[in-house]
Amino acid sequence: MSFSQLGLSPELLRALEDAGYQTPSPIQSKAIPACLEGRDVLAAAQTGTGKTAGFTLPILERLSREPQGHKRPVRALILTPTRELAAQIGESVEKYGVHLNPRLKSDVVYGGVKVNPQITRLRDGVDILVACPGRLLDLVGQKAVRLDQVETLVLDEADRMLDMGFIHDIKKILRLMPRQRQNLLFSATFSKEIRELAGTLLNNPVSIDVAPRNTAAESVDQSVYMVEKPQRMALLTHLITHHQWSQALVFTATKHMANRVTQHLQKAGITAAAIHGNKSQNARTAALSGFKNGEVQVMVATDVAARGIDISELPNVVNFELPKTPSDYVHRIGRTGRAGASGQAVSLVMPDERGQLKQIEKLIGRTIPQASAEGFDFTRAVPETPDEREQRPGGGQRRQGSGQARNNGGGARNGGGNGRSGSNNRSRSGGSTGSTGSNEQARPARRRRRSSGAGSADNSGNR
Numbered sequence: 290m291s292f293s294q295l296g297l298s299p300e301l302l303r304a305l306e307d308a309g310y311q312t313p314s315p316i317q318s319k320a321i322p323a324c325l326e327g328r329d330v331l332a333a334a335q336t337g338t339g340k341t342a343g344f345t346l347p348i349l350e351r352l353s354r355e356p357q358g359h360k361r362p363v364r365a366l367i368l369t370p371t372r373e374l375a376a377q378i379g380e381s382v383e384k385y386g387v388h389l390n391p392r393l394k395s396d397v398v399y400g401g402v403k404v405n406p407q408i409t410r411l412r413d414g415v416d417i418l419v420a421c422p423g424r425l426l427d428l429v430g431q432k433a434v435r436l437d438q439v440e441t442l443v444l445d446e447a448d449r450m451l452d453m454g455f456i457h458d459i460k461k462i463l464r465l466m467p468r469q470r471q472n473l474l475f476s477a478t479f480s481k482e483i484r485e486l487a488g489t490l491l492n493n494p495v496s497i498d499v500a501p502r503n504t505a506a507e508s509v510d511q512s513v514y515m516v517e518k519p520q521r522m523a524l525l526t527h528l529i530t531h532h533q534w535s536q537a538l539v540f541t542a543t544k545h546m547a548n549r550v551t552q553h554l555q556k557a558g559i560t561a562a563a564i565h566g567n568k569s570q571n572a573r574t575a576a577l578s579g580f581k582n583g584e585v586q587v588m589v590a591t592d593v594a595a596r597g598i599d600i601s602e603l604p605n606v607v608n609f610e611l612p613k614t615p616s617d618y619v620h621r622i623g624r625t626g627r628a629g630a631s632g633q634a635v636s637l638v639m640p641d642e643r644g645q646l647k648q649i650e651k652l653i654g655r656t657i658p659q660a661s662a663e664g665f666d667f668t669r670a671v672p673e674t675p676d677e678r679e680q681r682p683g684g685g686q687r688r689q690g691s692g693q694a695r696n697n698g699g700g701a702r703n704g705g706g707n708g709r710s711g712s713n714n715r716s717r718s719g720g721s722t723g724s725t726g727s728n729e730q731a732r733p734a735r736r737r738r739r740s741s742g743a744g745s746a747d748n749s750g751n752r
């Protein structure tokens with residue numbers, strides 16, 4: 290299948306050629322024709338599958354075929370959980386639409402930055418709006434934008450939006466749009482809540498499932514190290530230096546721990562930067578661009594901050610702490626092994642995280658092989674019962690001195706590639722003015738935590 294068979298205009302095909310894309314990814318081959326037909330779509334796809342082009346291209350195609358009025362009401366709305374993901378999608382819309390004549394106007398709005406420039410830009414009209422829910426509602430409240438002409442709605446990373454407590458904002462936004470519209474829902478995982486949302490939102494959708502649901506990417510080499518708390522920092526440094534990892538994305542459960550890990554790595558002479566919600570937008574942007582251009586070897590992030598980061602060929606992901614929500618494990622390791630490249634996901638598991646590990650293994654439907662590193666004796670960390678040892682692949686033999694659980698041969702997989710390209714995530718919103726508005730995620734998360742006591746690892750106030 291080639292892009293030219295998908296029903297896209299020569300202008301869009303030219304942009305794809307500019308981008309160097311040769312063939313559509315599986316999600317694009319399925320989503321683009323369905324979207325062009327005007328069908329609703331329910332797609333199970335992680336970041337890295339090419340899903341952004343999967344919904345952006347048909348939106349551009351459909352809107353460019355319609356006559357452009359003088360006033361430019363929002364005709365396509367793309368909702369996304371985080372600021373950086375919104376920015377990333379906005380860039381894609383611009384990139385793919387660059388040869389259209391006349392051009393379609395697009396804009397990106399999220400919190401944590403001044404609202405007035407956004408209001409000014411929206412006044413001139415916009416065809417395609419990429420938005421985080423909190424700031425969008427602020428803007429609607431200030432009458433800066435109307436949604437009553439929206440023809441296509443995209444909920445991107447819908448699972449994350451629900452995890453972050455955006456469901457009420459999403460419901461409010463849905464009420465502001467015409468009933469008659471096209472709905473596209475993209476989600477990496479499918480919880481009961483997502484299925485319920487899909488059930489109420491979508492009308493006879495085309496279902497697309499490019500990666501088995503809740504299944505960790507096959508191309509990712511996963512392993513766990515059983516470790517006592519005091520050893521974690523030393524083990525992390527050992528893994529990075531001993532195996533000469535060119536780049537790694539390290540996940541922590543809290544912002545505080547992200548800072549501590551970063552400082553520890555810096556003291557060990559490793560260039561590291563933290564990215565989380567307490568960092569200013571400038572610091573986050575600088576950390577991410579340093580990581581993208583290879584100046585920063587290790588980026589330490591919380592789940593929300595790293596959400597949707599698009600870094601091609603990122604060779605290593607480390608779970609310094611396991612996520613509280615098993616599906617976050619799938620999201621985290623989805624940062625590596627993308628676009629057919631191989632990747633390695635290493636989890637450091639403390640004794641009190643063993644329950645979380647079991648839940649993750651249940652979700653992904655496999656036992657993650659256990660690894661050990663030379664000089665680190667973790668046998669005391671998690672005493673296995675003989676039964677459990679039997680159940681481990683290879684009869685529970687812990688691998689020694691390899692630094693990775695598979696394909697080891699005693700050597701580390703360095704991944705070869707450099708982490709490149711991309712963006713990160715964490716957005717703010719809330720305050721209708723000012724550059725330090727309340728947090729786009731934290732606000733609903735706090736609300737949710739109060740009401741239900743539930744929440745993903747990211748939703749606690751210190752994540």
Ligand code: AMP
Binds near residue numbers: 310314338341599
């Ligand atoms: P996404 O899953 O939308 O975040 O896309 C992941 C990455 O794949 C982005 O860097 C895109 O530029 C890239 N990409 C999207 N579609 C294609 C394609 N058909 N061929 C090659 N790269 C692609």
